[in-house]
Amino acid sequence: MKAAVYTRFGPPEVISLREVPKPVPAQDEVLIQVTATTVTSAECAMRRGRPLWGRIIIGLRRPRRRMRVLGTEVAGRVVAAGAKVTRFRPGDEVFGFTGFRLGANAEYVCLPQKASLQLKPVNVDFGQAAAVVDGASTALHFLSKAGIRRGQRVLVYGASGSIGTYAVQLAKHLGAHVTAVCGPGNVGLVRELGADEVIDYTKGDYTRARYDIVFDTLGKTSFRRARAALGPRGRYAVTTGLHNMFLSVLTRRVVSGMSVEKNQALELIKSLVEAGQLRIVIDRRYGFDQLAEAHRHVETGHKRGNVVVDVAAVAAT
Numbered sequence: 001m002k003a004a005v006y007t008r009f010g011p012p013e014v015i016s017l018r019e020v021p022k023p024v025p026a027q028d029e030v031l032i033q034v035t036a037t038t039v040t041s042a043e044c045a046m047r048r049g050r051p052l053w054g055r056i057i058i059g060l061r062r063p064r065r066r067m068r069v070l071g072t073e074v075a076g077r078v079v080a081a082g083a084k085v086t087r088f089r090p091g092d093e094v095f096g097f098t099g100f101r102l103g104a105n106a107e108y109v110c111l112p113q114k115a116s117l118q119l120k121p122v123n124v125d126f127g128q129a130a131a132v133v134d135g136a137s138t139a140l141h142f143l144s145k146a147g148i149r150r151g152q153r154v155l156v157y158g159a160s161g162s163i164g165t166y167a168v169q170l171a172k173h174l175g176a177h178v179t180a181v182c183g184p185g186n187v188g189l190v191r192e193l194g195a196d197e198v199i200d201y202t203k204g205d206y207t208r209a210r211y212d213i214v215f216d217t218l219g220k221t222s223f224r225r226a227r228a229a230l231g232p233r234g235r236y237a238v239t240t241g242l243h244n245m246f247l248s249v250l251t252r253r254v255v256s257g258m259s260v261e262k263n264q265a266l267e268l269i270k271s272l273v274e275a276g277q278l279r280i281v282i283d284r285r286y287g288f289d290q291l292a293e294a295h296r297h298v299e300t301g302h303k304r305g306n307v308v309v310d311v312a313a314v315a316a317t
């Protein structure tokens with residue numbers, strides 16, 4: 001099968017399409033034929049081998065052998081199932097998250113049936129399904145961990161990215177009053193997503209008002225700064241930064257860490273998508289042979305929502 005492989009850390013050009021052995025599902029695994037996957041900011045960082053501490057997981061001098069095919073979000077069809085699989089059967093259309101197994105930037109990927117995998121929402125295509133996996137589940141994870149409640153005031157910092165576009169919608173869905181911080185070109189988008197108030201990060205200062213939760217989806221603000229905008233019980237939730245992980249050990253007011261187990265979240269996300277209550281923002285779609293280009297775009301740090309890679313389109317040619 002074809003897979004997008006990288007064997008050393010570096011610029012987008014280190015990724016190339018290669019022939020690799022097709023995976024064989026173990027007894028408790030399903031084999032998924034990938035129709036669509038994505039390129040995320042986190043994967044661009046892995047490809048660069050940055051931050052350096054991340055290499056403890058992905059490989060010190062070069063990517064570990066089992067992590068040389070990137071891709072965490074997947075949507076496709078189950079084409080084979082191990083003897084012990086009861087949750088899925090061949091023909092099922094699924095969407096899910098491979099986590100540290102990675103491997104979704106390939107024509108086929110195996111996942112344990114207990115992985116973060118659900119039947120795909122019926123009303124969206126595979127590309128849209130892949131693009132709702134990580135951003136939406138991560139947004140839900142951090143909002144829940146920060147203890148979001150109906151009627152609270154929530155600030156979403158970085159509201160136009162993958163996590164941000166879902167965080168605005170999910171915080172609204174959970175009954176919060178949402179203020180979104182984004183760039184001037186995305187004010188209209190975040191309003192459409194339901195933000196009650198919008199602050200342009202090139203002009204406004206979010207610390208002039210008070211919030212129950214400041215959700216920093218990008219790590220571009222800080223607890224130090226957010227503290228000025230939080231009441232005494234307010235929480236700062238942040239998706240990145242080793243220092244923030246340490247801070248979260250020192251104070252319960254900082255919520256950090258990783259969103260890894262996504263099965264329950266995907267169930268809710270599927271139902272919200274099917275009910276038309278969660279919009280999936282797709283910035284660009286690329287062919288499987290344009291992966292390096294997709295990385296270049298994501299790496300600018302200015303994508304809107306999500307970037308999809310259509311794998312099956314190339315596989316069929």
Ligand SMILES: NC(=O)c1ccc[n+]([C@@H]2O[C@H](COP(=O)([O-])OP(=O)(O)OC[C@H]3O[C@@H](n4cnc5c(N)ncnc54)[C@H](OP(=O)(O)O)[C@@H]3O)[C@@H](O)[C@H]2O)c1
Nearest residue numbers: 041042158160161162163183201239257258259301302303
């Ligand atoms: N902890 C976890 O479990 C977990 C899970 C997934 C991802 N992550 C991490 O979460 C981070 C965010 O990922 P993402 O995919 O949501 O990001 P993203 O989609 O790459 O974010 C891009 C967006 O950020 C906006 N932006 C750039 N600079 C900004 C600023 N100074 N203020 C406000 N907005 C700004 C850009 O808008 P403009 O063009 O207008 O600037 C763009 O729309 C990544 O570092 C990723 O590694 C963590």
